[in-house]
Amino acid sequence: MADTSALAATQAYSKAINNSLGAKPEAVSQEAVDGPSFAEMLSHAGTDAIETGVNAEQISLEAITGNTGLADIVTAVSNAEATLETVVAVRDRVIQAYQDIIKMPI
The missing domain is CATH 1.10.287 (Helix Hairpins)
Known part of the structure; x- marks a missing residue:
């Protein structure tokens, strides 16, 4: 079953945007998890x-x-x-x- 939490949605959205901009998705998702x-x-x-x-x-x-x-x-x-x-x-x-x-x- 798909994860529907707000954090998972935010990370997926961030990955989609950064993939379109050419950024590394691993760095962005780790930053989102480790941030305050x-x-x-x-x-x-x-x-x-x-x-x-x-x-x-x-x-x-x-x-x-x-x-x-x-x-x-x-x-x-x-x-x-x-x-x-x-x-x-x-x-x-x-x-x-x-x-x-x-x-x-x-």
Whole structure:
């Protein structure tokens, strides 16, 4: 019987695309198996977002005391803003996916 798991489907799709592009299918399928899981990637992204926010706060506090330059402040605030926009976009996509799943007929 054929394997119908999501991982098997993804690997088969990846093999088909890479075969048409001339890549070695063994390397691609092994990369897909050895890569981080979605939960690990999401965890790392969350940790990075928190670190970016903490860094921006620290630089803002240094700016109040006059220990940092304007360029550092602008860079930290821009990084924090971009990170926040990314987190909000991911949150919106997750909520939309949840709502789509709820609307599916059983």
